[in-house]
Amino acid sequence: MGVSRNENARELGELLVRLADVLLIGSTAIATSLLLSDDVRELVVRGALVAFSIVFSLILFPLFGVYRSWRGRSKPRMASYLGFAWAAAQLCALAAMFAFRLTMSVSRMWWLCWVIGAAVALMVFRLTVHAVLGKLRQAGHDLREVAVVGAGRHCARLVRKIAELPDSGFRAVAIFNTQPLEQSIHDDLPDYRDLATFAERVRKTDVREVWVALPMSEESTLLRILEEFKGDLVNVRFIPDVRSLAMFGGQMTDLLGAPAINLMASPISSFDLLRKAIFDRLFAAIALVALVPLLVVIAVAVKLSSEGPVLFTQRRKGVDGKVFRIFKFRTMRAQVAQAGVVRQAARKDPRVTRVGSFLRRTSLDELPQFLNVLRGEMSVVGPRPHALEHDDQYQKSVAGYIHRYRVKPGITGWAQINGFRGETDQIEKMQCRVEHDLYYMKNWSFGLDMRIVIATVTKGMVHRNAY
Structure with missing residues (x-):
């Protein structure tokens, strides 16, 4: 009824x-x-x-x-x-x-x-x-009662989250502790150690939600729960503990009609990638149109500063490790590059022109990358791409470096607005930058992208590490 x-x-x-x-x-x-x-x-x-x-x-x-x-x-x-x-x-x-x-x-x-x-x-x-x-x-109205099955910190975290978010519409009313010798998970909730007694409570109080918070190894306990409630109109939901296994939170996906947990895969869904791509292209198109006068002035200044092309291009790795050519305003004097050797710009680098020094300090040399965004090779926000030679070096020595390729590289990023930019002459600097990149990927949202864009614009693109 x-x-x-x-x-x-x-x-x-x-x-x-x-x-x-x-x-x-x-x-x-x-x-x-x-x-x-x-x-x-x-x-x-x-x-x-x-x-x-x-x-x-x-x-x-x-x-x-x-x-x-x-x-x-x-x-x-x-x-x-x-x-x-x-x-x-x-x-x-x-x-x-x-x-x-x-x-x-x-x-x-x-x-x-x-x-x-x-x-x-x-x-x-x-x-x-x-x-x-x-x-x-x-205020306690329109709440859906939940009975929780589990043990340990994962189960305690789930119960605590339900209590902390009452506006989500759920309220925990009972716990079946799968480890009888363990202490009570929550002092204010009935803590059952016998499955039959727990199931009787669920049926008598007409609870319609049973959430199973167990490690993925507890298959036998999960099967017991399913067997117990197979004749009841109860929603049994499995919330596995994959925090120690999943690289980016363990989101669910559908593969060939079967549910799958992403342990190591792109942290952003296809739908969100579509939203991000639409925003990227619109933002890049508007930015390029609005910045035409500035781009022309910079191009003329670069051309007059020294011999060589206005734009500098270099091969970088993008999403899934695909190589593309990144565009920048040239900031150094034209020179013959040594095969397989890329020197990062250092403070007071003699190769940098006077115009180039200003462009690098203000990050104006990065503006042509909006062309890369329009071409679909980059995003407005994402991990900054590095030269291929540096990729090969850091991939072997910096933990998690390769996972930066799971999303498109960006013109600006979480690491950059937190001060991790410029020369990475020490492995520790790159490790900190990668940690910020991985944080961004794990916690991605459209709101976070907007926050990074706003921070980049309002704080300005000038930074002491940009030279």
């Missing part, structure tokens, strides 16, 4: 959210028309575009996971999923309008303002709903 009531409530909630989406899309279109109303003849065509957008939104939003439960999940990721779903709906709506030869009849300014306004309204609505639900859950 309780399950049916919960299911009905969930379906009603989803229906109300869909209705709210329709109302928000329609109302923002009306508001935009009232603000920018300059041609009454466009109203019918605008109405057709809005109708197409609503239809495709109702079709595509579920496919993007917009309407699934986000209880305990990342809200920024939810907002990004919604943004991409809305963009996809607009592409489909515009394609439909083009098929009916109606696109030329719609004001581009009206369309742009409406699309942005609707996107903001949809996101604000969801974030507001989740904020209200979070307050209700903190």
Whole structure:
């Protein structure tokens, strides 16, 4: 009975959210028309575009996971999923309008303002709903009870996290301690040592969530749990302890229809890589257009400073170790390079020109790398790439160095805004830089990228280690 009531409530909630989406899309279109109303003849065509957008939104939003439960999940990721779903709906709506030869009849300014306004309204609505639900859950309402199975620090960490995040909508109510001789995991929760007694508690109190927090080696205990609850409508979720094994957090993925845990693989999902690539290209295109006057001035200064080309190119390794040619403004006098030998610029290096010294101190020599970003070889934010000869050297002596190749190299990065840049004349310097790069990869988020970009711009690109 309780399950049916919960299911009905969930379906009603989803229906109300869909209705709210329709109302928000329609109302923002009306508001935009009232603000920018300059041609009454466009109203019918605008109405057709809005109708197409609503239809495709109702079709595509579920496919993007917009309407699934986000209880305990990342809200920024939810907002990004919604943004991409809305963009996809607009592409489909515009394609439909083009098929009916109606696109030329719609004001581009009206369309742009409406699309942005609707996107903001949809996101604000969801974030507001989740904020209200979070307050209700903190007050003890709308909580989903969880019974936890496990032992040791991993299980204790999970129970503590549930208690620390009440707005996620979960509350631990019982623990089955798989190690009878071990002390109680949490003093305020019933700590069962017998599986049958634990299962009876779960059934009597109508608990619908059983989370199994065990090491991957505890297969026999997991099978006992599954056997015990195979006849119950209980969600059994396995949260394995892979912290000591996984390089980047042990995210789940799907391979040939089977779940897999990434122990050593790219820490960023395909969907997030797509978001990152779209942002990179848009940012690079805008930056190059905005910086054209500065780029021209720098190019002329470099050309006049000494003989040689304006741009310096060098082979570097990118994602998955693929080699590409990086672009920089030339900062040194033209010279014949020795095969297999690359000297890093040192303080007061006689090879650096006066113009080049200024460009290196201000990092303006890096600006042509936006071309690499447009070509898909680099990202705006990521680990800085090094010369191939240095890669070969550090890969053998610096722990974790090779894992920098799991993402695209960047123009700026977490290591750079924390002061780890310039000459790496000691292994310890490179080790610190790599540790910061790995931290960035383990903790990547779109928000972290924005934080790094903002820090790079606001703090300036000048640094004492840049010479």
